[in-house]
Amino acid sequence: MQAQENFGFNFSAGPAMLPVSVMLDIQKELLNWQGLNRSVMEISHRSAPYMAMMSEAEQSVRRLLQIPSDYQVLFVHGSASHQFAMVPMNLYQSGTMDYVDTGTWSCKAVAEAKKFGKVNHIQGLKMDNNSLTELKAPNEWSLSDDASFLYYAPNETIGGVEFAETPDTQLLYGRSVPLVADMSSNILSKPIDVNQFGLIYAGAQKNIGTSGVTLVIIRDDLLPLVDPKVATMLQYATYAKHQSLYNTPAVFPVYVAGKVFKWIEDCGGLAAMEALSARKAQTLYDFIDQSDFYTNPINLNSRSRMNVPFILADQQLDAVFLKEAEKQKLYGLEGHRSVGGMRASLYNAMPIAGVEALVNFMKEFALNHG
């Protein structure tokens, strides 16, 4: 903790802060990994030490999420934006793809899916009576009769909305429809039941590690759906068949992911992350709600534990707020360029001390400028 405080606290939405103990560990072994006199970046991805590390990373995330044996865990090249294409390219055969649009990222996924088949673009947000944004409940979604899968983003980083529960597709459709989730921004922040999903993916740079790799968890029966004409590197089956070693993986991002998985296990796993996330979010929202100076635009039932957008009573003060925050070593608080305002991202690596420091700063800033 001491070490973390020296570096301050980084509220960036992604690429986001990594646990300082993980970073120190990486730094220490950067030129001499496992006594090999080489970096993990400089050895063959088919060497025994690299393959063992990658396999242990997989086992670690399997333990954390209690992933059933009929699901593959894949380390896929590229970003979540690649998944916007890979999901329809691999899973769509006929009928309609149901996409729930709850913000910027799921909306981008809709646009990409339209290249590959028929999309039902479902509006997933509404306004409540107080003009706060709210997630529609799943039973309010306009679903298709011929849905081939249902796609949603459990957490939206820009709007700051998060589903508390996983939609039950059996209940919604009266039949088994694969549920696909973009969990880039809230994976590993609480226990989930993987059996409820057909496919889960998450870009690494928020709750997993550093960008360049995307974690994919896919149920075995969905692998053979792909058209063989799809590019080899865009087929989940390629990764599944070769344990993500069809070709050179993004070796450093995979290595960082393994370190972070292990760190979460050492911290007590997903139950501990859930408790920590709840405490961090509660601390910040409670402060905002009692303040006249700061506002969060989301209905209580739809608020994100991961990304807390807020606006200042006087938006002329935004630049001063950010500048003074940086002086206190509170970084990355600017809102997304598409919406402005402020945003504090509270991923797993953020300690409670960071939120307390932020609240103290916000309190003082409001006193001085309110």
Place this chain on the structure above:
Amino acid sequence: MQAQENFGFNFSAGPAMLPVSVMLDIQKELLNWQGLNRSVMEISHRSAPYMAMMSEAEQSVRRLLQIPSDYQVLFVHGSASHQFAMVPMNLYQSGTMDYVDTGTWSCKAVAEAKKFGKVNHIQGLKMDNNSLTELKAPNEWSLSDDASFLYYAPNETIGGVEFAETPDTQLLYGRSVPLVADMSSNILSKPIDVNQFGLIYAGAQKNIGTSGVTLVIIRDDLLPLVDPKVATMLQYATYAKHQSLYNTPAVFPVYVAGKVFKWIEDCGGLAAMEALSARKAQTLYDFIDQSDFYTNPINLNSRSRMNVPFILADQQLDAVFLKEAEKQKLYGLEGHRSVGGMRASLYNAMPIAGVEALVNFMKEFALNHG
């Protein structure tokens, strides 16, 4: 140099060794990049420091390769294997794609291109009178009348063959046909005339940095050929339009690439790399050729300066050779699993001292076991 010798010498074909001074630099600033109290992995890719770093990386490689202003320099997600698909997906419209097959990697590119259009699979290797492998000269290639582009790999890492000259498509076809080159294993090892190419690509983990990003250099007029139905992240135009920042790039691999480009500039640029490469390759081939114990299976005119495969007179000794080499801190000398034997890769980061240490070891090993 002292520092390098402490770590030994790493002859891995890729992921390959990085300059030790670059690695020490990365290690030093891992938790506190540019005095920001954060890692380069932990800040927004749209922040001024990250964008300036990325732009400087581009400028550095532009200076090194003297890239003309009508070419884009792109940092593309993923690996060279992604390019096997992206090249035909972006460039093919009609006619025939001419692919010269000179080994494992260009052969893989052929298989992938066949998913996307008509391919003329040109055999690019032959045997000389002494049963040594040799590259066919371009005027021996069976080219198509309706070629939409010509694809080749200037260096093949597994076979250990390399073209000394760039094929002249104007001469070969009597008209302008874009030349596409997979330079993953010899980019930045000598000056080239970029004007001779329509598109050059190179995966990072050999001569550029660490895996997860691929450098693409593409002439502007080739960007608009792409079908809009191609996945957004597989369109070169996406990267060109957004300065490779359409979405979060592979932030760490891009950062490492920038460091390596700068290191090459500091070493004297590509002329210096060419002289060093020539000296290293000559030293090793001269030793092999005068030896009765080691053999290289490639005709003089086709030998790679980057990857030197060799076999021992008695292949029963392979395991002992590798074990004793490791004791001398000479790493990564095993041949590719598809061909066996030995292979020494001599990318830019390998100092001449490494080749001298290898030759001394090989000499002694032959004396003891010959």
